[in-house]
Amino acid sequence: MTGATTGKVRKIATEEAFSIPEVAEALKDVVRGPSLSLDKLLVGGIYDSKPTDEGYAKMSFLDGLLDVEDRRLKEMDRFGVDMHILSLTAPGVQMFDADTATDLAALANDRLAEICQRHPTRFAGLASFAPHSPKRAAKEMERVIVDLKLNGFILNSHTYDEYLDDQKFWPALEAAEALGACIYIHPRAASYGLKGPLQDYGMDSAMWGYGVEVGTHAVKMMAAGVFDRFPKLTICIGHMGEAIPFWLWRINFMNSRAQVIGRAPKTELSIAEYFQRNFVITTSGVEDPLALRYSIDKLGADRVMWAIDYPYQPTEPAVQFIDAAPLSDQERALVCHQNAERIFRIAPAA
Amino acid sequence: MTGATTGKVRKIATEEAFSIPEVAEALKDVVRGPSLSLDKLLVGGIYDSKPTDEGYAKMSFLDGLLDVEDRRLKEMDRFGVDMHILSLTAPGVQMFDADTATDLAALANDRLAEICQRHPTRFAGLASFAPHSPKRAAKEMERVIVDLKLNGFILNSHTYDEYLDDQKFWPALEAAEALGACIYIHPRAASYGLKGPLQDYGMDSAMWGYGVEVGTHAVKMMAAGVFDRFPKLTICIGHMGEAIPFWLWRINFMNSRAQVIGRAPKTELSIAEYFQRNFVITTSGVEDPLALRYSIDKLGADRVMWAIDYPYQPTEPAVQFIDAAPLSDQERALVCHQNAERIFRIAPAA
Numbered sequence: 138m139t140g141a142t143t144g145k146v147r148k149i150a151t152e153e154a155f156s157i158p159e160v161a162e163a164l165k166d167v168v169r170g171p172s173l174s175l176d177k178l179l180v181g182g183i184y185d186s187k188p189t190d191e192g193y194a195k196m197s198f199l200d201g202l203l204d205v206e207d208r209r210l211k212e213m214d215r216f217g218v219d220m221h222i223l224s225l226t227a228p229g230v231q232m233f234d235a236d237t238a239t240d241l242a243a244l245a246n247d248r249l250a251e252i253c254q255r256h257p258t259r260f261a262g263l264a265s266f267a268p269h270s271p272k273r274a275a276k277e278m279e280r281v282i283v284d285l286k287l288n289g290f291i292l293n294s295h296t297y298d299e300y301l302d303d304q305k306f307w308p309a310l311e312a313a314e315a316l317g318a319c320i321y322i323h324p325r326a327a328s329y330g331l332k333g334p335l336q337d338y339g340m341d342s343a344m345w346g347y348g349v350e351v352g353t354h355a356v357k358m359m360a361a362g363v364f365d366r367f368p369k370l371t372i373c374i375g376h377m378g379e380a381i382p383f384w385l386w387r388i389n390f391m392n393s394r395a396q397v398i399g400r401a402p403k404t405e406l407s408i409a410e411y412f413q414r415n416f417v418i419t420t421s422g423v424e425d426p427l428a429l430r431y432s433i434d435k436l437g438a439d440r441v442m443w444a445i446d447y448p449y450q451p452t453e454p455a456v457q458f459i460d461a462a463p464l465s466d467q468e469r470a471l472v473c474h475q476n477a478e479r480i481f482r483i484a485p486a487a
Numbered sequence: 488m489t490g491a492t493t494g495k496v497r498k499i500a501t502e503e504a505f506s507i508p509e510v511a512e513a514l515k516d517v518v519r520g521p522s523l524s525l526d527k528l529l530v531g532g533i534y535d536s537k538p539t540d541e542g543y544a545k546m547s548f549l550d551g552l553l554d555v556e557d558r559r560l561k562e563m564d565r566f567g568v569d570m571h572i573l574s575l576t577a578p579g580v581q582m583f584d585a586d587t588a589t590d591l592a593a594l595a596n597d598r599l600a601e602i603c604q605r606h607p608t609r610f611a612g613l614a615s616f617a618p619h620s621p622k623r624a625a626k627e628m629e630r631v632i633v634d635l636k637l638n639g640f641i642l643n644s645h646t647y648d649e650y651l652d653d654q655k656f657w658p659a660l661e662a663a664e665a666l667g668a669c670i671y672i673h674p675r676a677a678s679y680g681l682k683g684p685l686q687d688y689g690m691d692s693a694m695w696g697y698g699v700e701v702g703t704h705a706v707k708m709m710a711a712g713v714f715d716r717f718p719k720l721t722i723c724i725g726h727m728g729e730a731i732p733f734w735l736w737r738i739n740f741m742n743s744r745a746q747v748i749g750r751a752p753k754t755e756l757s758i759a760e761y762f763q764r765n766f767v768i769t770t771s772g773v774e775d776p777l778a779l780r781y782s783i784d785k786l787g788a789d790r791v792m793w794a795i796d797y798p799y800q801p802t803e804p805a806v807q808f809i810d811a812a813p814l815s816d817q818e819r820a821l822v823c824h825q826n827a828e829r830i831f832r833i834a835p836a837a
Contacts, residue, residue: 182748182750302687302688328683328684330681330684331680331682331685332680332681333648333678333679334650334678334680334681334703335681337652337707337711338652338710338711338745338751339741339742339745339746339750339751340706340707343741344706344710344737344738344741344742344745344751345702345710345734345738348734349702349703352699353690353695353699354684356690356694356695357684357687357690360687360688360689360690360695361687361688376737377733380730380734383727383730383732383733383778384695384698384730384773386773386774386775387693387694387698387726387727387772388695390772391689391692391694391695391772392689395688395694396689398532400532400689401688401689401694422737422741423734423736423737424736424740425735425736425737427784427785428733428736428781431733431777431778434777
């Protein structure tokens with residue numbers, strides 16, 4: 138129950154995946170059913186493969202997702218990781234019908250809150266919700282923050298091929314803003330209209346398609362003016378900001394021009410200003426010191442958080458990466474724990 | 488006919504657009520005809536708008552595309568730009584039927600060669616070809632390099648929604664490799680299967696969709712193993728490498744894993760190795776000193792070339808950007824002209 142004793146800076150890992158058996162079982166049904174979703178490729182491999190299947194042993198992420206308090210805690214101890222901020226792994230509840238999604242989100246949130254209560258210094262949690270039932274989602278979002286004391290929300294990008302620029306989802310955004318709780322937009326495979334050239338060569342998921350999907354989602358929200366309606370909403374995106382920090386000059390320049398000539402909606406702020414005000418990013422899956430340095434120089438050290446992406450990425454190199462990264466002590470403290478404490482309302486270490 | 492006299496380092500701008508009246512007229516017909524192409528949004532604005540249309544005056548790129556030897560040369564002189572490497576602007580000939588495309592590519596190449604011959608120190612040229620007629624394309628590619636002495640090739644990403652991983656296009660790749668001539672993959676709007684969420688808010692073109700399209704194209708080629716078949720082929724991509732330099736750690740890690748578990752084809756080299764060996768990038772449309780510094784630190788100063796993206800981007804800030812960028816003299820010489828001289832076989836300044 139105590140924090141890992143490393144003598145080093147506190148380490149809060151911010152994009153750490155878990156699941157519960159009920160969701161895993163329901164995803165197996167989804168995989169076996171009819172669907173054109175590009176998620177089926179990877180989700181099938183995780184939830185519906187057998188020990189005899191090729192590749193199973195090398196991609197047995199399911200055990201790592203379902204275990205939280207046993208091997209995971211030991212691995213955290215071994216490598217000096219103080220806390221995982223847990224979130225129900227992609228695609229979350231967003232491939233289920235709205236009723237099932239609502240029920241399973243609540244169940245997963247209850248379990249998550251229990252884990253966090255048992256290990257308050259080791260685990261925090263981002264709650265799930267069913268975006269396709271927006272009003273029930275808003276109620277659940279209030280329950281998990283006020284009653285369950287969870288730390289924010291997880292959303293796995295599009296929901297049945299629709300994005301948060303669509304006003305049907307805005308009750309959820311309104312709730313998040315009112316609760317002062319951040320929404321982490323995590324990848325899932327690209328939506329139907331975006332998946333065409335991403336179906337081959339393993340490009341559907343983390344190699345490429347995930348970044349296309351979430352980057353598109355974030356730009357869509359900014360260009361649509363979502364943050365004029367919800368100026369205090371904070372969105373977190375992983376994978377070093379899904380490359381948006383690197384694209385920012387061009388997005389900003391071209392959006393400004395598009396507004397002038399009537400090809401993009403007028404917005405109160407520029408894209409660069411929205412990204413700086415309404416977004417924070419994490420390092421999940423991008424253990425590149427140059428990319429980290431770039432992002433901090435671009436956005437400021439108070440906008441970047443460390444993450445592992447457990448169990449999809451191994452813990453040890455993620456720890457070595459952040460330990461060796463060319464950061465000042467102040468920057469390292471912000472990236473490793475202070476930003477996470479502020480954004481996800483986690484108590485500072487005693 | 489002489490180079491601009493600046494007293495500064497020679498400046499060769501590497502992604503500079505032009506057109507000819509015949510192609511502009513044919514594109515107007517394409518815009519007015521039936522097509523689901525996402526390119527119609529922007530192409531219509533450029534080729535089929537009237538002076539009375541809203542936004543026309545602010546987006547009158549057509550004049551800048553059709554003029555090469557008058558105002559363009561004056562602007563180059565004014566801001567100390569020694570040379571434009573010209574290429575037929577997107578979507579090039581790739582929205583025409585194969586016969587029309589083949590004919591118009593040859594016509595545009597002839598005109599381009601004449602311009603370069605009249606101003607050998609001010610203009611070089613990348614030749615067009617019709618990828619959807621691959622064998623005729625290969626013949627034209629030989630003609631423009633051997634007979635017309637042009638400097639490389641331009642391709643505007645997908646052709647009727649297909650990419651260069653498709654072996655039907657490989658005669659063109661074989662020709663480019665045999666000729667030792669680089670192919671510049673320039674953006675056009677995303678292919679049919681990729682365009683779904685890119686249709687609103689001006690996201691179809693340079694603000695976002697162009698990068699999604701060309702980045703996807705480049706990753707597709709590497710992941711498919713195209714460069715095992717064409718190890719000496721050089722591909723140039725603009726817009727600071729379409730963010731692939733920033734994504735490289737993750738693409739490489741995930742592709743390696745995908746190969747191990749059988750989700751991606753086995754290739755001889757890693758993605759990072761292909762990108763380093765077979766790709767060069769330009770700065771077009773990304774006038775961000777941090778992104779330039781990152782790219783040079785990641786890829787080496789011999790893989791990055793300066794560009795303006797005339798007439799779509801203004802000349803003066805592009806020049807100011809590269810003059811002020813935090814580069815050593817050696818790096819600046821490489822980025823401003825030496826790399827372009829080597830890759831596009833341009834004679835060094837006398």
